[in-house]
Structures are given as C-alpha cells and as structure tokens.
Amino acid sequence: MKAELNLEFVDRVMKTTLILAAFLFPFLTVYGGTEFALSVLFGAVWGVLNLLAIKIVIVNLLRTGGKNLKLGLLVLFFKMPVLYGIGYFLVTWDYLSIVGLLWGFSGILIVSFLKAIGRSYLGLDNKVNTEGTKA
Amino acid sequence: MDPKTAVGFLLPLAVGIAAIGSGLGLGRAVGSAMEAMGRQPEAAAKIQTAMIIGAAFIEALTIYALVAVILIK
Numbered sequence: 001m002k003a004e005l006n007l008e009f010v011d012r013v014m015k016t017t018l019i020l021a022a023f024l025f026p027f028l029t030v031y032g033g034t035e036f037a038l039s040v041l042f043g044a045v046w047g048v049l050n051l052l053a054i055k056i057v058i059v060n061l062l063r064t065g066g067k068n069l070k071l072g073l074l075v076l077f078f079k080m081p082v083l084y085g086i087g088y089f090l091v092t093w094d095y096l097s098i099v100g101l102l103w104g105f106s107g108i109l110i111v112s113f114l115k116a117i118g119r120s121y122l123g124l125d126n127k128v129n130t131e132g133t134k135a
Numbered sequence: 136m137d138p139k140t141a142v143g144f145l146l147p148l149a150v151g152i153a154a155i156g157s158g159l160g161l162g163r164a165v166g167s168a169m170e171a172m173g174r175q176p177e178a179a180a181k182i183q184t185a186m187i188i189g190a191a192f193i194e195a196l197t198i199y200a201l202v203a204v205i206l207i208k
Contacts, residue, residue, distance in 0.1 A: 005180070005181045005184050005185070006180040006181065006183075006184055007180065007183070007184060007187075009184050010184060010187050010188065013188075050191065050194070051187070051191045054187055054190050054191055054194070055187050058183065058186065058187055058190070059183070062165070062169070063179075063183065087198070091202055091205050092205065098202060098205075098206060101202075102199070102202060105195070105198065106195070108191070109191065109192060109195055112188050112191070112192075116188075
C-alpha cells in the first residue's frame with residue numbers, strides 16, 4: 001500500500017474523483033436526469049482541473065529547485081481567466097443544474113477529506129514516521 | 136433605498152468580503168507552510184501536499200460564496 005503523503009496523494013485524489021464521477025454518471029442520469037448528471041460530471045472535472053492547476057502553480061512557482069517557471073506562469077494564466085471563465089459559463093448556463101455543479105465541485109473536497117480520514121484511521125503517517133526513525 | 140438596490144450593493148460586497156477572508160487565509164497558510172519547509176526541509180513534500188489540499192479547500196469557500204451570489208442575483 002502506498003503510504004507516503006506526497007504529491008502522489010494529490011494525484012490519487014484527482015483520479016479517485018474522476019473515477020467516482022464517471023461511475024456515478026449513469027446512475028445520476030437514470031435517477032436525477034441528464035442535466036443533473038452532466039452538471040455533477042462537469043463540476044467534478046472543473047474541480048479536478050482547478051486542483052491540478054493549483055498543484056502545478058505551487059510546485060513550479062513556490063518550490064525551491066527543479067521548477068519550471070514558464071509552465072507555472074502558463075498554468076497560472078490558464079487558471080485565473082480561462083478556468084474561472086469556464087466556471088462562470090457553467091454556472092450561468094441554464095441547461096445545467098447549479099446544485100449538481102456544486103455537488104460535482106465538492107466531490108474532490110469530499111474525496112480528499114475521506115482519504116485524509118482514512119490515512120489517519122489506518123495510521124499510515126505514523127507508520128511512515130516510525131520507519132523513517134528506524135532507518 | 137429599496138430592497139433590490141440594497142441587494143445590488145450588498146452582493147458584490149459579500150463576494151469581496153469572502154475573497155478578502157479567503158485571501159488572508161490562503162496567504163497565512165502558504166506563509167506558514169514556507170516557514171515550516173524552511174525549518175524542516177526533509178518534511179517539505181508532506182507540507183506541500185497538505186498546503187495544496189488546504190489551498191483547494193480555502194479557494195472552494197470563495198467559489199461557494201460566488202455561486203451563492205449568482206444564485207441570489
């Protein structure tokens with residue numbers, strides 16, 4: 001089991017969110033309608049793109065050593081006007097349900113929260129620390 | 136001042152307050168994380184991951200406020 005709390009944790013959160021959104025899509029289509037299901041899917045994808053942009057910006061603009069300034073600035077430009085513009089378009093688009101968008105957007109937060117609780121419950125951080133101390 | 140005008144004044148103000156709170160929180164979180172990384176460079180990966188997740192959570196609050204304002208409008 002992967003126990004390290006590093007950037008891979010963020011990648012796993014994003015993957016899990018996308019898989020969850022894709023898994024829920026047919027069920028939401030049947031029980032909530034196409035509009036609601038699409039809203040949840042778009043919200044989840046938007047949330048994942050947002051977190052990905054945050055990750056790339058922090059890694060490339062804030063971390064010391066091994067950073068790619070150009071990529072960081074490019075993603076910063078993509079995040080601030082472009083991604084937020086897409087978000088505004090999604091929220092104001094009448095076809096989509098705002099509640100569904102919010103559920104989808106909150107999905108990544110719920111997944112990361114549950115993953116963090118899982119780590120705490122399984123004591124993964126303690127195991128890593130103990131191994132680190134022993135080594 | 137009629138209620139519609141009051142709402143028109145207050146909604147942008149509400150988003151502004153949410154953005155200020157979020158900005159202050161984000162600045163404090165990133166500042167503390169940088170300080171912690173400087174003190175313990177060996178724990179930088181863990182601190183950075185926690186900071187990224189925290190930044191997403193903080194940013195989400197402003198987005199919730201913005202969506203709420205768009206809904207009320």
